[in-house]
Amino acid sequence: MTKLDETDRKIIRALQREGRLSNQDLSQRVNLSPSPCLRRVRNLERAGVIDGYAAIVDQEAYGLPVTVFLQVRLDRHSQENVTAFETAVAGIDEIMECYLMAGDRDYLLRVVVASLADYEEFIRRRIHKIPGIASLDSSFAFGVVKRSQVLPG
Amino acid sequence: MTKLDETDRKIIRALQREGRLSNQDLSQRVNLSPSPCLRRVRNLERAGVIDGYAAIVDQEAYGLPVTVFLQVRLDRHSQENVTAFETAVAGIDEIMECYLMAGDRDYLLRVVVASLADYEEFIRRRIHKIPGIASLDSSFAFGVVKRSQVLPG
DNA sequence: ATTATTCCTGGCAGAATCTACCAATATTGT
DNA sequence: ACAATATTGGTAGATTCTGCCAGGAATAAT
Structure with a gap:
């Protein structure tokens, strides 16, 4: 292209x-x-400019009202730790987005679950199992003010 | 439904x-x-469960390689400040997502721009114009590890 | 148990849409 | 100006959409 x-x-x-x-x-x-x-x-x-098409689904109506942003730091940035983390992330359905970040937090994840209880479960059974994690910091969203699919420009 | x-x-x-x-x-x-x-x-x-359909576009291929997460705090949480901020957000194309957050940061925004220079411009001309903002904290993303359109469950 | 009601299913058919191919036009570089 | 390349618009056969109808399953009430 x-x-x-x-x-x-x-x-x-x-x-x-x-x-x-x-x-x-x-x-x-x-x-x-x-x-x-x-x-x-x-x-x-x-050319991959259009990468696909998706139905946009209302999280709440679908039964997943809880959105949490989870910031993750790894202990050492060995190739091992990085690939272990990133492949784990790819396989966890609750993680809708994951960004590699500049600054002292390594990753920022958007996590979607049905309830706080499920979030605890999610941390215990999915995240704590991943090796090499130094710290976790969860921020809960009360709601969505805006969500757009249209890139600027 | x-x-x-x-x-x-x-x-x-x-x-x-x-x-x-x-x-x-x-x-x-x-x-x-x-x-x-x-x-x-x-x-x-x-019923609004399916809220619409969207083409998924590759940001980089489209010419917008820079993603920044911007955390915003308002000075006072007067109704005025809140609505001023939220309506401003709705009208700014570079803001792809905006969440109302629990904790000491009030809002988390995902911002998409073409370059660092454009980001500076964006902050100056779009964000600083909004009244009632107490603090801003920008975190830059190096890249996307995962992005899914499919809700879990 | 039987009946009635309701909801869901599958088939059909006319209308709309997709999409590969063609010649014609526009654009680009020399 | 010219040739080479890319892009356009039209056409037509195949596919798909979608509203309507009758038949059947599930549920609830008697």
Whole structure:
């Protein structure tokens, strides 16, 4: 993929807002006829700019009202510890996001669970089992003020 | 919406993974024929359990490689300050997520920008303009270890 | 146990959509 | 100006969507 022009960006913006837009509607919104529009979408998908599509689900309605941000520090940053932690993270469903951070906290995780009791269980049975963790710091969210799927620009 | 049964959950899981599954494919995966499957999906949408669909876009490929977590404290928690802050947040595109937090930090924001210079600009021109902010604390992410669209359970 | 009610299912068919191929147009570099 | 390349819009066959209907399972009441 060489570069994104304004039409590509329009397509991306539209699909971030409405991921199931039909190609016809999409093509109208970006002032293109259906076939070049579809081709651009497929190119963006092939190039990995569009990485997939997802249904956005209401956590509470789904029965998972509790969001916790968990900051993790490892004791030593040996390759072992790092890969052990990161592969463990990949396999734990409650961890929706994990970022490698600058500063004194190594990782920031967003964790989603049904209750506080489940969170305790989650820490005990999932996190404490991972070797090489030096410290944990949990911050609870009261609620979501904003959540957007549309990147700026 | 009364409650989610196992078929509803299967549908939700499938659509979180592949938001553009055709109804036919979806119905096969959840062992249903197309029409009841479609009806369930529409019900989930109407009930707000499925809140929409979105294309998942690669931040870097889109030209926004920098992710920063910004923790904000307000001086006083007057209704004024809170609504001023929250409406401001809603209107700022670089803020992808904003959580109201327990503990001494009031808000946690995930901010996406193209560069460090843009982040400085963002703080100066967007955040410092909001009244009632007592403190800011920015944490930079080196990278994404995991990001999932599929809720656990 | 039987009946009635309700909800859910699956099949059907017309309408809408997708998508690969074509020639024509626009863009780019020399 | 020209050639090479990329992009566009139209078309048509195949696929998919989706509202409607009758049949069947589950539940509740008598």
